[in-house]
């Protein structure tokens with residue numbers, strides 16, 4: 001209504017608004033409350049694809065050697081090893097653990113290749129949080145969050161925020177690193193057909209590497225999401 005103010009909160013360096021009256025709080029990322037952590041809001045990248053497509057791509061380790069060659073992956077290390085997917089109801093989220101992938105340059109300040117461990121959280125239909133090893137603190141993970149801000153059903157502003165347990169010594173190098181990664185993803189994403197994420201189970205390819213994607217699609221379907229997705233049979237818009 002004209003003049004009506006949206007409910008807003010500040011979290012993770014952003015102001016979040018809601019059009020409705022949510023029954024629960026926005027998800028938390030507890031690392032943002034650790035006083036010795038530093039976080040960087042990487043900025044927004046406009047990608048002509050639906051927000052769920054951007055989240056699904058963020059979860060996909062299989063594309064690392066082919067899209068982020070020499071950085072997040074390289075041949076012959078192309079195998080996605082088995083990992084674990086758990087779906088929780090309170091709060092509603094998907095947790096993907098025991099992911100391991102060889103990465104030639106896992107982070108902006110990496111100087112050698114390493115087997116990198118990943119944990120992914122999907123706490124929101126348009127947001128995902130990645131926890132990865134590779135920082136100088138072996139027991140504390142770097143946190144990289146993707147917040148998808150839909151522009152419309154076929155276009156999203158992808159916001160990346162990085163939260164580190166180490167001091168950020170070269171901010172320009174870090175920004176360049178993440179801009180390079182997203183710049184490599186953007187044309188791949190924009191060529192995806194359809195731009196909206198199909199949720200029909202017959203659209204899924206049941207291979208092991210896609211277990212995270214399959215769980216995410218099922219989760220969106222069970223939650224009744226209609227925005228940025230296709231809910232009908234393959235080949236038919238819904």
Ligand SMILES: [Fe+2]
Nearest residue numbers: 057067068185
């Ligand atoms: Fe990527």
